[in-house]
Every structure is written in structure tokens, then in C-alpha cells.
Amino acid sequence: MPLTRVALLKGKSRAYRKAILDGVYKAMREAFDVPEGDLFMLIDEYKPSNFLYGETYLGIERDDDLVIIQITANNTRTTEKKKALYAKIVELLGEDPGIKPENIFINLVEVQKENWSFGNGIAQYG
Structure with missing residues (x-):
């Protein structure tokens, strides 16, 4: 049930973008109890004029390789599960594509379960 949106600057290869989606999906499967086949992911690429970020917000040094990952999911997981997900995403994307x-x-x-319709106009979880 997660819906994942990834934003990054234009110019990365198809293999790079696929590695991001594959890594995030693998992290969700391993650390966030996402069932196999629950795969709904999008990548949006931006021109530099449409992609702004705090280069040093909270003392973290970012550059134009920044990847913004937004995951919409049911509000059913513990704080520990969320932290494990964040750590696993960083680990896997560090390995491939090397972010x-x-x-x-x-x-x-996080949203309520009834906020999803996966097709046919039915709230499958509600």
C-alpha cells in the first residue's frame, strides 16, 4: 500500500533511477513489512530552477545529487519500524546507485486505511 514518489534533478541515467526504485522497494519489503507485489512508485525529474533545497539545513551538507523520497503509507507502524526503514533505504541506496x-x-x-482505492472505485482497506 505505500505510494512512493522520488524527486531528483534531471540528468541521471535510467539505470540510476531504477536502482533508486529497486532499493527503496527492497527496503520497504525488508524493514517496513510491505508485501511482495505492493509496488506503486514514481520518479519525477526536475530542472535546477524547479528543484530547491537547503544545502546545509540541520548541519547536513547536501548537493545536486539530492534525492527526495516521499512515502505515503498506512499509519500502522511503530517509530522503530520507521527508523529501520530510513536506515535501510540509506544503506541500500549507498550501495547502488552510490548516493x-x-x-x-x-x-x-501516514494516512488512514480508508484513504486508499487500488482500483474499481473500492476502498479495499476501508
Whole structure:
């Protein structure tokens, strides 16, 4: 049930973008109890004029390799599960495609189960 949106600057290869999606999905499967096949992910690429970020916000040094990951999911997981997810995403994206931990920004948006329809106009969880 997670819906994942990834934002980054234009110019990365198809393999790089696929590695991001694969890594985030693997992290969700391993650390966030996401079932196999629950795969709804988007990548949005931006021109530099449409992609602004705090280069040193909270003392974290970011650069133009910043990847912003927003995951919308049910509000059913513990704080420990959320922290494990963040750590696993950073670990896997550090391995492939080689993103520095400082350049991985993650935002988790939690919603009620009845806020989903996976098709046919039915609230499958509600």
C-alpha cells in the first residue's frame, strides 16, 4: 500500500533511477513489512530552477545529487519500524546507485486505511 514518489534533478541515467526504485522497494519489503507485489512508485525529474533545497539545513551538507523520497503509507507502524526503514533505504541506496547518506531526504506521510482505492472505485482497506 505505500505510494512512493522520488524527486531528483534531471540528468541521471535510467539505470540510476531504477536502482533508486529497486532499493527503496527492497527496503520497504525488508524493514517496513510491505508485501511482495505492493509496488506503486514514481520518479519525477526536475530542472535546477524547479528543484530547491537547503544545502546545509540541520548541519547536513547536501548537493545536486539530492534525492527526495516521499512515502505515503498506512499509519500502522511503530517509530522503530520507521527508523529501520530510513536506515535501510540509506544503506541500500549507498550501495547502488552510490548516493551519499547526506543526499537522501525521506518524508513519510501516514494516512488512514480508508484513504486508499487500488482500483474499481473500492476502498479495499476501508
